[in-house]
Amino acid sequence: MNNNANSLIVLDFETSGLSPDNGDRAIEIGAVKIENGKITEKFQSLMNPGFRINNFIENYTGITNHMLQSAPPCHEVMNDFADFIGDDNLLAHNASFDKKFLDAEFSHIAQCYSGEFACSLLVSRRINTNAPNHQLGTLVNFMNIASEGNFHRALFDAEMTAKLWLVMLDNIQQQINQSSVPFELIQKIAKTPKKNVSDLLEKW
DNA sequence: TGCCAGGCCCTCTTTAGGGCCTT
Numbered sequence: 001m002n003n004n005a006n007s008l009i010v011l012d013f014e015t016s017g018l019s020p021d022n023g024d025r026a027i028e029i030g031a032v033k034i035e036n037g038k039i040t041e042k043f044q045s046l047m048n049p050g051f052r053i054n055n056f057i058e059n060y061t062g063i064t065n066h067m068l069q070s071a072p073p074c075h076e077v078m079n080d081f082a083d084f085i086g087d088d089n090l091l092a093h094n095a096s097f098d099k100k101f102l103d104a105e106f107s108h109i110a111q112c113y114s115g116e117f118a119c120s121l122l123v124s125r126r127i128n129t130n131a132p133n134h135q136l137g138t139l140v141n142f143m144n145i146a147s148e149g150n151f152h153r154a155l156f157d158a159e160m161t162a163k164l165w166l167v168m169l170d171n172i173q174q175q176i177n178q179s180s181v182p183f184e185l186i187q188k189i190a191k192t193p194k195k196n197v198s199d200l201l202e203k204w
Numbered sequence: 205t206g207c208c209a210g211g212c213c214c215t216c217t218t219t220a221g222g223g224c225c226t227t
Contacts, residue, residue, distance in 0.1 A: 018210085018227055019227090021209070056227085093226075096212080096226080097227075100211095121225065125212090135225070136225090
């Protein structure tokens with residue numbers, strides 16, 4: 001594990017559906033690298049899954065079958081993405097979803113990654129206890145984060161997740177009165193029952 | 205024919221059910 005929570009890859013997949021076990025594939029990857037509290041690199045690409053996506057996904061994402069026809073194939077994009085993420089830790093909003101697609105796409109090309117996932121959704125449920133809900137768009141509005149772009153596109157969602165993450169890290173830093181938040185603490189927050197999180201931060 | 209995602213989390217729980225969140 002890279003224990004530096006201030007340097008990590010924030011990623012978001014758009015996909016043909018909810019489950020790679022049912023044959024769904026990634027159709028777009030967007031990611032940003034956060035280093036020392038700032039977005040320093042970006043990665044974005046559509047990818048052709050080799051079949052037509054349905055109307056719901058076209059409407060939900062704005063990604064059309066016409067756009068995917070000329071996109072590079074998944075294996076090509078995922079190999080480039082493996083180089084992008086290196087051995088950094090990873091972050092996504094509802095990470096279990098993006099992790100299962102990353103695992104599935106990497107399994108197709110015999111790639112692997114060494115970083116560990118953090119989940120902004122799980123942390124938000126424990127830190128932003130007054131939020132009306134924990135959907136990415138709701139949290140961005142709730143925390144007054146500037147947002148000009150289209151939700152449900154991979155790079156925009158990754159950027160918004162990164163900005164949300166930095167606000168939450170700042171919140172945690174203030175609570176523990178330290179200048180950085182160890183990745184180990186992030187993982188502990190995500191696994192701690194909500195009612196015990198304030199105790200965890202006080203004693204850190 | 206009938207089913208059709210899955211992990212997390214809460215509670216009127218744990219011998220379970222249902223909502224949230226992602227596409």
